[in-house]
Amino acid sequence: MSASARAATGRDAGLPSGHVEVVRKRPDAIELELSGTWIVRGARPTIADVARDFAEPGLRRVTFDASALDKWDSTILTFLAALLDDLRERKVEADLAGLPAGIRRLIELAETVPEKEGARTVGRRGPWLARLGDAAVDVARGAGEFLAFVGEVTVAVFNVLRLRARVPLADLWLFVQHTGADALPIVTLISFLVGLILAFVGAVQLQQFGATLYVANLVQIGMAREMGAIMTGVIMAGRTGAAFAAQLGTMRVTEEIDALMTLGLKPIEYLVLPRVIALSVMMPLLCVYSDVVGIIGGTAVGVGLLDQNFAQYVQQTLRYATLTQFVIGIVKSFVFGILIALSGCLRGMQCGSSASAVGDAATSAVVTSIVLLVVADGIFAVICNALNV
């Protein structure tokens, strides 16, 4: 009736090991003899090793003998706790008198406060249909919250225009600097590379027709209409949208937003509006800058690799550069700026009250802005198509 099978492996490896022997004292009573060293880095039996002895019908009582037990730590407690739970289920009485006083006290301590009813239901997953329903409700509620937020910001904008509310100017200038001038290096790098890539990919295709001259058109139209606005949008979503969410989220965690509200200051006017204004004003400027840098990148490929004449390339670019192309990009970038700032601020304001919630808010802000950005770009494409521009 030995149950120390597993412990033997520990002995072979030279590790300290714990053992348990099941001794049948009477037909309805058994004694568990605990011996050896029960520590985390040693080997020890599991509940499964002794459970089959309890399965015999007629067992009424279990006693313990720990006289040969050497060192022990929490491992013996987890073993005993599982054992006692098992015995309780089988309605077998357990007499702990044979255990060392320390172990008895700890077991009592762990069992003094009964498990709170319903505590375990938290975090339990429901059936898939319920989860699908919850997710759908969440999406609907999220959309509702976004619309409500857009509404609040719009009201705030009108309040400012009617001089009923003020935008904190010092903050506004700070955000203008953060979202504008400070973003120039990264916008330069990305736009130059995008222009370069556009020219290169275009050149490979156009070369087949001997039409490399049109690389200039491709780069100029591509940058002005699409890539300038999209790339600055993506950069600003990752750079500024996430920053807005993290700033407001942290202010939420440290109760700074509550403090503003108790002073009767509206967070929308005081925190959100300057950020939205700053980004929506700076985005078109960054977009124009990005267009120009992208076209320069294209020129570098056209002149450097495709052996085109510099003057010819510039002339080709200028001949087909229409204001409409640029205006489409600029209008887009203005809308993108508003969307990015709104998503960042909304996620920040919705932030929970922990450090990980701030991280989630920043992540969610970037995801939301990029999704909105692409959707808005699609809508613009449809509109431009309908208007024939």
Next chain:
Amino acid sequence: MAVRDEHERSDAPHIEVRKLTMAYGSFVLMRDLDFTVERGKIFVIMGGSGSGKSTLLKHMIGLLEPARGEVLYDGESFTGATPERRLEMLRGFGVTFQQGALWSSMTLAENVALPLSEYTDLEPAEIREICCLKLALVGLRGFEDYYPSQISGGMRKRAGLARAIALDPDVLFFDEPSAGLDPISSRLLDDLILALRDSLGSTVVIVTHELASIFAIGDDSVFLDAESRTAIAHGNPRQLLEHCDNPTVHRFLTRGGEMDPTREAHE
């Protein structure tokens, strides 16, 4: 700066909480809270951790909306007021938060100055003077141009208090003022609250479970019980200690044992 005529003052208790039920979604945290706070008194909201003390405070200052019931100031409903009226009433409140909640992008002086520049027509120089005075009142003379991240937790709490008293509020709310403070700083903060109450005449509402503070400065109190989800005791904390039969309240006020915490507080 909130001036009301004396006639109005005598009518009603300063703060009245009527049948207030607080809930997060469908989860009811506390139901049917009913109590009044007299003008100029220090009122303690006490109870175990997680019993909803801070939540009650947030309901009283309008950061959370009650599921049922209302909160009245000078007989006028605050929870039922229009948003504009609510903003006006808010200006009579000063709130200090658990961690100070100073705006981290501003210096201490700018923190105190914000409510002043928003709601008064004072010149910048005058505002600066008031800020220095308020910071001096809480023992932060000379720290005007420090940022919140450059000072200790206890100083941040006091700076938060300076901001809360910037507009000379009618009611001062404290959320766990002594949490995380050493005993001496905590005692000094208690003395400061008493001194401010006596000089400004404000009503003070404090959320705390710090027994020494409760007995040292509390005039009146309400005890929130997480188990029964409502208030189970009202009254002066010292009298509650002597006369309250409720075992939960008694255990709380005696730190679970038989000690007499008032002795420490009276020393």
